[in-house]
Amino acid sequence: GAVVSQHPSRVICKSGTSVKIECRSLDFQATTMFWYRQFPKQSLMLMATSNEGSKATYEQGVEKDKFLINHASLTLSTLTVTSAHPEDSSFYICSARDIQAAKNIQYFGAGTRLSVL
């Protein structure tokens, strides 16, 4: 299947700093990418939909000024957690759809575990 690369896999930062997470579709183009968050023992929760060349669409309750999303090309979307606090510690997962494939399958990155001290 298609490959979605997410980097870094793990990050530990101090409270108040910003963290950038990259999501790349390696062998396909994705006009739309998705960002999820997963807390321990819970399911994935959609945070936002990232659209290439336009503003992201955020789910209710997700602060757009705190979670900055940029989707500058058909293969790269970034999520920046600004002024991170301990409550932002979570597992962040990106996903992308292959726009040219006949099957409408979402492929997922390996995830980024963020720990804010």
Next chain:
Amino acid sequence: DAKTTQPPSMDCAEGRAANLPCNHSTISGNEYVYWYRQIHSQGPQYIIHGLKNNETNEMASLIITEDRKSSTLILPHATLRDTAVYYCIVRGDTGRRALTFGSGTRLQVQP
């Protein structure tokens, strides 16, 4: 998207078939059934999907009942590496919306 219901957990002996059920009684005619799994501390992995016919690939088989109100994912020879949370998701195939994850079934493959 139609709601799905899955048992919270199941056990399976290594080498035996694992049959994971999913109920989706409100599924509409143009909605597909997708199965993903998430191994601990990893991103979800696509397994298989189908509309109304049974499907098989190198990972699993998907059996959809004739009325499409339920389906079963079959792992023919479960291994310890198949221990994961399995998600059954129903969604129309033409939309651009993200997949919505429920709580899934936690499959524990026992040695």
